[in-house]
Amino acid sequence: KNILKGKIQAALWYPAFLIFFAIVVVLFIMINIIPSLTRMFLELGKDLPLPTRVVMGFSDFLATFWPLLLAAAAAGVYFLRRYIKTPEGRRKADELKLTVPLAGNLYRKLVVLRFTQNLGVLLANRVDIMKSFEIVKKIVVNSVIEEKIDEAADRIREGASVSTALTKADFLPRMVIGMIAAGEASDQLDAMLQNIGRVYETELDLTVSSLTSMIEPIIIIIMGLVIGLIVIAVLLPIFEMNLILQ
The missing domain is CATH 1.20.81.30 (Type II secretion system (T2SS), domain F)
Incomplete structure (x- = not known):
């Protein structure tokens, strides 16, 4: 049982690390980098493209409410773990384990x-x-x-x-x-x-190996899309300013 558990954990470690790394990178960009660019864009007084406004709004929300979001996430995990320890919660969790796509x-x-x-x-x-x-x-x-x-x-x-x-x-x-x-x-x-x-x-x-090989490229593609959209949203107003200056 322990050997098998170790194999599954080892196979899923890299995808889990990729997800964690992607979340950390996106949060760092949103909380530390985007606010500085937001102030610069606002000082210029120009109308910003919709993608830029969306990214700036989301960044402002995270920068303002991240302590509250962190506390809510911690409270959610705490109460979920307590619920799972109840007979009803354990049964719901066990049913989910059997029916969730792929992992089920x-x-x-x-x-x-x-x-x-x-x-x-x-x-x-x-x-x-x-x-x-x-x-x-x-x-x-x-x-x-x-x-x-x-x-x-x-x-x-x-x-x-x-x-x-x-x-x-x-x-x-x-x-x-x-x-x-x-x-x-x-x-x-x-x-x-x-x-x-x-x-x-x-x-x-074989299932663990195939599942891991399928998940990894999906995670990398999603990471690339999210970070790419953020970069595009930041570069759009810069390109517009360059066109105006030219």
């Missing part, structure tokens, strides 16, 4: 990996099936999936097969359910679950 697909694969790999290891070591489900439920660390695992465990307790119970719980892909059914039929459920875990570990590595 990655997280669902992580859930399948944790469930199958750990259940396979427990069964291979002759741990009782009900006890194994109870342990795996805690390893998955998602209240929505925990409820579904409980539902599957109840059906197994009533006499259903593992594959049937998991089919009705509806949190594993059909292909995985089919492989589990094949493992049950051949009395090799523990080995099959561990094989599924290895497949998903490889798939998760």
Whole structure:
């Protein structure tokens, strides 16, 4: 679990750094550079182009209210973290993890990996099936999936097969359910679950790599567009003044 978590964090570190760096650069330009240019333009008394007025207005807003915005952001993070610690908040956060675009697909694969790999290891070591489900439920660390695992465990307790119970719980892909059914039929459920875990570990590595390679150019393009628009907004009145002087 820790090795996999380390791989995901390492893969996403660079995109996160790019986003942080872009925000810092834009805020520095808006709060420290644009106000000086604003004063210079206002002293000239000329009508400014719309893009320049928009950038100047946004810069003035940030320069004036940044302490309030920072305090509001800190308060928002504080209350959000408190809400997530409540049962309702945790469930909402866990639902979001499963459904958010792109990252949700990655997280669902992580859930399948944790469930199958750990259940396979427990069964291979002759741990009782009900006890194994109870342990795996805690390893998955998602209240929505925990409820579904409980539902599957109840059906197994009533006499259903593992594959049937998991089919009705509806949190594993059909292909995985089919492989589990094949493992049950051949009395090799523990080995099959561990094989599924290895497949998903490889798939998760590939997904993280492809997601990272897709996110990085998007972030760079957005950074370039934002900074480019700011530069254009600043240069427009300077070009106009040069034309007037000529």
